[in-house]
Amino acid sequence: MSDISTTGAVLAEGMPGIVDDWSADKEAFQVPWGKAMMWIFLLSDTFIFSCFLTSYMNVRMSTTVPWPNPSEVFALTIFGNHMPLILIAIMTFILISSSGTMAMAVNFGYRKDRVKTAVLMLATAAFGVSFVGMQAFEWTKLIEEGVRPWGNPMGAAQFGSCFFMITGFHGLHVSAGVIYLSIVAFKVYRGDYDKSNNYEAVEIAGLYWHFVDLVWVFIFAFFYLW
């Protein structure tokens, strides 16, 4: 079960492995640099989203006006049935499905299956587009109902600013991800990674996309369900 370094040496496991990797006069992370950099970018992004969610917690705890009930605010009536939070649930399933197709794309990438990788990545991007579309619908609906960053008819004024800031920043990440995935999918289809015989770029794009899904898990729990 021992890992192999980029230079071909057998690496130690567990705590001795950490000490070896960090203390030796060599690279600390035994992964391609692009992957390490993406992880560090995602770490910094984690802090940004955490600041948003923490400030949301702060204003929600400190307001003396009742917080609007998200279950009701995001309810829809479909075919005469009143369904609480249904749009958000659908958006959650769409994003999870996109994460699934992305994971498959990474897998087919390492099997050097050019066409399947490109198709799965485009499917992921398509899920992403439908997610952003639903978010646009949700924003339109709330704006029509009078929700503004400085106030709303349902309760605490801070609801609007938290909603637009958090979901807006997440939607921006999804949109950027769609563009990013489309570019990488195009390069896959064109055969760029067959020439270099290296599909690492697909996994790195996948890391970004899974992170977008990961952030949604926290937004779904703290903003919509709490």
Place this chain on the structure above:
Amino acid sequence: MEATAEGQQHPISIYLKIWLLLFVLSTLSYLVDVMGFESYLRWGLILLFMFLKAGFIIAIFMHMAWERLALAYAILCPPLCLLVLIGLMAIEAEYTFLTRLLFFSQ
């Protein structure tokens, strides 16, 4: 299969299983709202399903389970600092809330 410098190669079935599991967990967390659970039961279940989903995404989809500990610790430990921020902001919010109660009741 083993993770090497060549890249992450794993059987496709593991991704399909995790995909299904994430669907089940999302349905369960949605049901928490539909069933109308309240208070600590609600928050506990929301957090449980949230951490399970986040854990599976990071460990399997993002391959962290197969990365070396030097990378895993470098990425997963720094966010623990956020607990301090959350704690401080919760105390601050509580103070603001009590101050507002005093001020607005006058």
